[in-house]
Amino acid sequence: xxxxxxxxxxxxxxxxxxxxxxxxxxxxxxxxxxxxxxxxxxxxxxxxxxxxxxxxxxxxxxxxxxxxxxxxxxxxxxxxxxxxxxxxxxxxxxxxxxxxxxxxxxxxxxxxxxxxxxxxxxxxxx
Amino acid sequence: xxxxxxxxxxxxxxxxxxxxxxxxxxxxxxxxxxxxxxxxxxxxxxxxxxxxxxxxxxxxxxxxxxxxxxxxxxxxxxxxxxxxxxxxxxxxxxxxxxxxxxxxxxxxxxxxxxxxxxxxxxxxxxxxxxxxxxxxxxxxxxxxxxxxxxxxxxxxxxxxxxxxxxxxxxxxxxxxxxxxxxxxxxxxxxxxxxxxxxxxxxxxxx
Numbered sequence: 340x341x342x343x344x345x346x347x348x349x350x351x352x353x354x355x356x357x358x359x360x361x362x363x364x365x366x367x368x369x370x371x372x373x374x375x376x377x378x379x380x381x382x383x384x385x386x387x388x389x390x391x392x393x394x395x396x397x398x399x400x401x402x403x404x405x406x407x408x409x410x411x412x413x414x415x416x417x418x419x420x421x422x423x424x425x426x427x428x429x430x431x432x433x434x435x436x437x438x439x440x441x442x443x444x445x446x447x448x449x450x451x452x453x454x455x456x457x458x459x460x461x462x463x464x465x
Numbered sequence: 466x467x468x469x470x471x472x473x474x475x476x477x478x479x480x481x482x483x484x485x486x487x488x489x490x491x492x493x494x495x496x497x498x499x500x501x502x503x504x505x506x507x508x509x510x511x512x513x514x515x516x517x518x519x520x521x522x523x524x525x526x527x528x529x530x531x532x533x534x535x536x537x538x539x540x541x542x543x544x545x546x547x548x549x550x551x552x553x554x555x556x557x558x559x560x561x562x563x564x565x566x567x568x569x570x571x572x573x574x575x576x577x578x579x580x581x582x583x584x585x586x587x588x589x590x591x592x593x594x595x596x597x598x599x600x601x602x603x604x605x606x607x608x609x610x611x612x613x614x615x616x617x618x619x620x621x622x623x624x625x626x627x628x629x630x631x632x633x634x635x636x637x638x639x640x641x642x643x644x645x646x647x648x649x650x651x652x653x654x655x656x657x658x659x660x661x662x663x664x665x666x667x668x669x670x671x
Contacts, residue, residue, distance in 0.1 A: 353653040353660070357626055380660030387608050388627045390599030394518025395630055 349377055356385045359392060482507075485641030490556055494545050501542055507639070508557075509538060511629040512564065519568055521592040524575060533571065537563050553640070554621030561624060565609070611662035619655035626652045 348371055355362045364382055368375060481489065481503040489507075492500035513534045520530060541560055597605055612620055618640070625631045625639060633645035633652070642648045 349657055350650070350653045353656040354649060357649070357652045357656055377657070377660055380663045381656070383604060383663060384608075384627075384656055384660055386600050387604065390596050390605075391518065391628050392630065393599055394595045395514050 349374055349381070352378065352381055356381055356388055359388065483638060486556060486639045487553060487641060490545065493542060504542065505538065508560070509535060511631070512538060512560065514630075515628055516564060516568065518596045519565070519594050520572075521594050521597075523592050524572055533567055534564065537567055554617035554619070557621045557624055558617045561612075561620070607663055608659075611659055614662045615655065615658055619651075619658055622648075622652045622655040623659060627656070 348367070352362055352367055362382075362385065364378065368378055371378065481492075481499055484492075484500075484503070486504070486507070489500045489504050493504060513531055516530050516534050538560065541556075541563060593602060600608075612623065615623070622636065622640065625636045626633075631639070633648040636642070636652065637645050637648035640648060640651065642651060
């Protein structure tokens with residue numbers, strides 16, 4: 340019976356760790372002497388969970404509202420399911436080619452116009 | 466596309482978003498692209514956040530974490546039948562291991578490459594990731610080791626809640642639990658088992 344109570348109490352502590360709620364470790368330890376090691380491990384997990392939470396708020400993280408360079412604003416809101424992720428589409432890879440193609444066409448047009456201008460001037464001299 | 470068709474498509478997506486990850490995976494294996502899209506939208510962004518915590522700032526400047534995550538996820542989905550063993554939680558557990566291995570590989574490669582910027586390489590060797598800064602390299606290594614000792618479905622529960630920060634409602638949906646409360650208990654039990662597996666060497670950590 341006592342074991343079951345202990346287990347239920349440890350589960351409550353584990354729930355608090357999972358929810359990021361504060362745990363009074365000294366009080367828990369004094370109530371459950373025999374579960375000292377389990378509590379010590381849970382306390383280590385509390386710091387791990389807190390670290391993961393804080394890493395999600397890291398300045399470079401797309402989750403962080405202050406993130407500057409990573410993705411669109413839609414990628415930075417808190418709920419991962421409130422927004423659509425970037426889909427893979429042919430446009431993603433084509434956009435770069437389209438830009439360089441436009442540039443190449445512009446250069447060719449300029450060269451063509453220069454050649455035409457020089458030809459007209461040469462003919463006019465004759 | 467007609468409004469009716471668009472409505473059908475969005476209601477199909479809404480229905481898929483309620484499905485468990487295991488159910489979606491079997492649809493992906495059967496070649497359903499909508500299920501594949503749903504899985505991508507479910508896990509891509511949370512996995513990116515997760516990977517950001519695992520990499521030192523300097524390494525993030527040198528490699529594209531987002532591409533690394535996207536590539537790993539797409540590769541896993543395209544080789545689902547060969548790579549992912551059957552069983553609850555196996556998909557996320559596999560993805561987690563694959564990502565950790567790829568991150569380690571990239572860091573090793575960055576350290577080895579010819580020194581164009583020697584200062585950065587030195588920093589790469591010494592600079593810890595945000596997670597290592599917060600809890601220390603040793604504790605994180607112990608945690609990762611202990612995670613691998615848990616059954617897949619418990620690893621998945623810890624990953625979804627502790628590492629990715631999903632709500633219990635979402636976890637219940639993804640794990641196929643009856644309710645958010647069941648998901649809460651699943652996570653708590655997994656954490657207890659993880660605590661036992663961690664075997665913190667010097668008793669209570671300071």
